[in-house]
Amino acid sequence: MKVSSMAIKNVRRNYSFYSLYFFSVALVLAVFFCFVSFSMNEVILEKISSDGRVETMCRAVAVFVIAFVVFYMSYANQFFMRRRMKELGIYALLGYTKTRMLCLLTLENMLICAGGICAALPAGGLLHKGAVWGITAALGLAVDSSRIPLINLKAAAFCLLTVLAVLAALTLSNARLLWRSTLMETIRMERRTEKPFRIRPTAGVFGMLLLLAGYGLALDMGRGKASCWYRIGFSPIALLTMLLAVVGTALFILSFLPFVCNMFRDRKNIFYRENTIITVPKFMSRLRTNAKSLILLILLSGGTLAVFGATVLSVWYPLVSLERIIPSSMEFRVLDRGEKTAALEALDKTVGSGGYEFCETIVRKVKAASERLPAEYGISADKGREAGFECIRETDYESLRGLQGKKNNLPSLRTNECVLIKYRPDPSKRDIGAVYALETGGRRTCKVTVKDTSLENPIGFANSVGTLVVTDEVFEELGAGSAESYTVMSIGGRGLRTKKQAYEALRPILSGNPYFVSAFQRKSELIKLNSSTLLLISFAAVIFLIATGSILYFQTVSAAVYDRPDYEIMGRMGYNYDMIKRAVRSQVQIYFLVPFLMGTLHSVFALFCYKSALMDDLLGKSSAVLVPLLCAIGSYSLIYLIYYQVTKRACYRIILKEKGR
Amino acid sequence: MHTVLKVKDVTKTYKRQGNPALNRVSFEAKEGEFLGIMGASGSGKTTLLNVLSTIDRPDRGEIFIHNINVPKLNHAQAADFRKRNLGFIFQEYFLLDSLTVRENIAVPLTLLHWTAEEIERETEALAEAFEISSQLEKYPSELSGGQCQRAAAARAMVKRPPLIFADEPTGALDSGSSRDLMTALANVNQRSGTTILMVTHDPYAASYTDRILYFKDGCIHAALERNGQEWGDFYECILRETARQDKKR
Numbered sequence: 001m002k003v004s005s006m007a008i009k010n011v012r013r014n015y016s017f018y019s020l021y022f023f024s025v026a027l028v029l030a031v032f033f034c035f036v037s038f039s040m041n042e043v044i045l046e047k048i049s050s051d052g053r054v055e056t057m058c059r060a061v062a063v064f065v066i067a068f069v070v071f072y073m074s075y076a077n078q079f080f081m082r083r084r085m086k087e088l089g090i091y092a093l094l095g096y097t098k099t100r101m102l103c104l105l106t107l108e109n110m111l112i113c114a115g116g117i118c119a120a121l122p123a124g125g126l127l128h129k130g131a132v133w134g135i136t137a138a139l140g141l142a143v144d145s146s147r148i149p150l151i152n153l154k155a156a157a158f159c160l161l162t163v164l165a166v167l168a169a170l171t172l173s174n175a176r177l178l179w180r181s182t183l184m185e186t187i188r189m190e191r192r193t194e195k196p197f198r199i200r201p202t203a204g205v206f207g208m209l210l211l212l213a214g215y216g217l218a219l220d221m222g223r224g225k226a227s228c229w230y231r232i233g234f235s236p237i238a239l240l241t242m243l244l245a246v247v248g249t250a251l252f253i254l255s256f257l258p259f260v261c262n263m264f265r266d267r268k269n270i271f272y273r274e275n276t277i278i279t280v281p282k283f284m285s286r287l288r289t290n291a292k293s294l295i296l297l298i299l300l301s302g303g304t305l306a307v308f309g310a311t312v313l314s315v316w317y318p319l320v321s322l323e324r325i326i327p328s329s330m331e332f333r334v335l336d337r338g339e340k341t342a343a344l345e346a347l348d349k350t351v352g353s354g355g356y357e358f359c360e361t362i363v364r365k366v367k368a369a370s371e372r373l374p375a376e377y378g379i380s381a382d383k384g385r386e387a388g389f390e391c392i393r394e395t396d397y398e399s400l401r402g403l404q405g406k407k408n409n410l411p412s413l414r415t416n417e418c419v420l421i422k423y424r425p426d427p428s429k430r431d432i433g434a435v436y437a438l439e440t441g442g443r444r445t446c447k448v449t450v451k452d453t454s455l456e457n458p459i460g461f462a463n464s465v466g467t468l469v470v471t472d473e474v475f476e477e478l479g480a481g482s483a484e485s486y487t488v489m490s491i492g493g494r495g496l497r498t499k500k501q502a503y504e505a506l507r508p509i510l511s512g513n514p515y516f517v518s519a520f521q522r523k524s525e526l527i528k529l530n531s532s533t534l535l536l537i538s539f540a541a542v543i544f545l546i547a548t549g550s551i552l553y554f555q556t557v558s559a560a561v562y563d564r565p566d567y568e569i570m571g572r573m574g575y576n577y578d579m580i581k582r583a584v585r586s587q588v589q590i591y592f593l594v595p596f597l598m599g600t601l602h603s604v605f606a607l608f609c610y611k612s613a614l615m616d617d618l619l620g621k622s623s624a625v626l627v628p629l630l631c632a633i634g635s636y637s638l639i640y641l642i643y644y645q646v647t648k649r650a651c652y653r654i655i656l657k658e659k660g661r
Numbered sequence: 662m663h664t665v666l667k668v669k670d671v672t673k674t675y676k677r678q679g680n681p682a683l684n685r686v687s688f689e690a691k692e693g694e695f696l697g698i699m700g701a702s703g704s705g706k707t708t709l710l711n712v713l714s715t716i717d718r719p720d721r722g723e724i725f726i727h728n729i730n731v732p733k734l735n736h737a738q739a740a741d742f743r744k745r746n747l748g749f750i751f752q753e754y755f756l757l758d759s760l761t762v763r764e765n766i767a768v769p770l771t772l773l774h775w776t777a778e779e780i781e782r783e784t785e786a787l788a789e790a791f792e793i794s795s796q797l798e799k800y801p802s803e804l805s806g807g808q809c810q811r812a813a814a815a816r817a818m819v820k821r822p823p824l825i826f827a828d829e830p831t832g833a834l835d836s837g838s839s840r841d842l843m844t845a846l847a848n849v850n851q852r853s854g855t856t857i858l859m860v861t862h863d864p865y866a867a868s869y870t871d872r873i874l875y876f877k878d879g880c881i882h883a884a885l886e887r888n889g890q891e892w893g894d895f896y897e898c899i900l901r902e903t904a905r906q907d908k909k910r
């Protein structure tokens with residue numbers, strides 16, 4: 001029989017075997033084609049990228065995506081090669097040369113890849129269309145969809161070339177495996193032999209300690225300048241943390257989990273139960289055969305989740321911080337009375353006089369002397385301006401908070417008391433009790449004591465940092481001197497923060513005012529700047545999570561095929577369908593749960609470390625990482641849940657099919 | 662001794678085959694009896710075993726095990742029935758690879774929710790009876806074929822079922838291992854009074870039984886009883902009958 005007709009017959013007659021390979025290849029190629037189509041979509045790129053940043057990111061992410069396609073297809077190919085070694089051994093016994101066998105394998109791979117490409121192009125095209133629709137809807141872009149074809153021919157050609165390159169690589173890898181294996185090895189490769197598990201409690205406990213130490217170092221970053229990251233150096237500690245996490249994970253899987261399972265095995269009261277007696281030893285057996293993959297999967301999913309979470313955090317955190325950075329809907333320093341009047345008239349026309357409120361606040365920049373001057377006092381000096389406190393009246397503070405729809409949460413002040421508005425959170429409130437001698441003109445000073453500190457600045461950072469809320473009496477006293485003062489106009493109103501028309505009405509009038517800020521404008525800018533990054537990273541993250549899910553699927557389904565006789569004998573011993581299903585389900589659950597939990601745990605600590613190290617803490621809440629974290633874990637859980645369900649059903653089909661269910 | 666197994670007019674035809682695999686088969690097995698089933702390949706031995714052990718259903722006829730008409734049981738009831746009343750020994754052992762010998766023997770008892778102490782006690786008693794006490798902590802891959810089959814026999818017997826089905830238990834064993842297994846099986850049979858129904862091609866293994874039914878074309882074609890004969894004499898009888906059956910074929 002010709003090799004080509006044999007390859008076609010093999011694929012046609014072993015549909016259930018090859019379909020697994022076919023669908024996974026089609027899925028990966030569809031995702032790949034979607035990505036390539038997006039990166040070659042000039043219509044959308046010209047809308048979201050003005051400086052070539054998105055194109056650069058696309059090129060960077062493309063490297064990872066191609067690497068993933070190569071890795072994934074090689075893994076799938078190797079997996080199927082191993083499952084076919086006995087069959088190949090029989091071919092060898094029948095007199096097939098290794099070259100002929102390689103031809104057969106290559107032809108089969110070509111058939112599957114050709115089928116995969118045929119399925120992937122329309123599917124990937126649809127995915128791409130969906131992604132474009134999502135981006136245009138999120139960013140409010142006007143895009144002519146008819147200019148975007150379902151199948152981008154350039155992208156299709158690129159995909160085809162990549163697949164050809166991967167096919168060549170697979171052929172080389174198969175050739176290597178065939179020529180390195182003897183006939184005996186080929187026939188025996190499929191046979192599994194169970195050997196006693198060498199339990200190494202010391203290595204297990206050591207691994208656990210390494211992991212805890214790694215997590216401890218990540219948490220230590222939260223101590224800021226007191227942490228060893230600052231004292232010893234970022235790079236060495238980062239490397240050490242990574243090393244601890246990697247080695248700890250490896251030892252956890254290789255030694256700690258087997259040790260825990262063995263403890264279960266020794267506790268006969270727990271172990272001698274119909275489900276446990278099957279599940280625990282089978283899990284131990286799979287730990288031995290798939291330990292390396294599991295370690296890789298944990299690190300891959302942990303890393304992917306951390307990068308994805310960090311990207312979401314980088315987008316989300318500035319948006320949340322906007323409430324502090326620009327507390328009113330719009331704000332500007334009154335540099336010219338005419339400008340102010342024109343602005344209010346423009347607002348009257350756009351939103352109506354009842355559609356907005358405004359508040360004018362006088363800010364006095366005052367020099368002060370104290371042994372405990374806060375960091376905020378010198379922030380202006382860092383930016384080339386004069387150092388000093390920007391003082392506002394207590395009553396103005398209340399009015400501004402009212403304008404912003406917030407409660408006044410400051411304590412009532414006595415004459416010589418003040419409230420310091422902090423730039424960064426200070427949970428220890430160490431400024432309370434500090435006495436500042438505020439210059440009121442000439443050599444006179446007015447002493448105020450800090451009664452409380454707060455993060456709630458009613459004036460935006462563009463107009464005031466290091467704000468001091470003082471009583472109206474003290475404020476008047478400060479006005480008697482030569483303190484520099486200016487007026488800040490804050491505009492608020494229901495729904496005004498998101499009203500584009502209001503911003504656009506003021507923009508031409510205040511275009512020359514460097515102190516003009518708008519919550520709407522800043523938010524739009526942040527979304528525009530970050531959404532493409534978020535999109536590309538999300539894309540890469542989803543691809544990597546799909547890779548981990550697919551690998552788990554392959555391994556679990558393969559184990560189910562191997563274990564089918566075991567389940568048959570269990571059925572004869574009296575395990576009913578529900579009990580067998582439960583045993584199968586438990587095994588799939590444990591096998592999915594280990595990388596899921598470990599990956600999540602790694603990413604939680606990595607994200608905490610990232611946030612503490614690289615992000616300006618404006619909100620002072622550790623819960624600030626919660627939303628990005630939940631977002632990352634949510635996506636991860638969703639992908640895993642889908643894979644878990646698909647895998648579980650595939651295992652049920654494999655194990656229970658022949659019993660008429 | 663009362664009847665443990667009563668088979669009455671059992672017929673089974675597979676869709677792809679024209680002739681019935683079992684054709685109006687009827688026989689009985691008494692409590693503690695060691696019954697052998699012999700016959701050429703395709704004579705219906707394995708079908709009979711599957712039907713009797715509730716793995717498959719007959720098209721017609723009745724099978725009573727302890728007065729329960731087993732073909733009438735649904736899937737869950739059949740599984741529960743197997744759990745409590747039947748033991749299995751196979752040619753390929755079918756021990757669970759990832760479990761040690763001790764755990765393999767313990768599995769049927771966990772299904773019956775025995776306590777850990779009871780399971781340990783019974784496991785060790787059976788391991789001693791089948792002379793595999795020193796192998797209890799080993800995995801099946803570390804044992805010889807004979808040891809594996811004795812472990813499988815211990816697993817089948819550990820819950821003391823009233824009826825054990827053995828499908829070619831010596832088929833994959835050398836003569837020494839076959840002898841060890843059959844001796845152990847016969848001893849346990851005599852001591853515990855368990856009824857054993859064994860399908861075999863091997864006249865030597867069959868010589869340990871009390872009675873042999875010869876199957877041909879799905880029917881019982883001949884029967885041979887020990888009737889108090891010594892092992893050697895019964896073995897000679899079996900050889901002669903087997904040769905006669907082969908000639909007829």
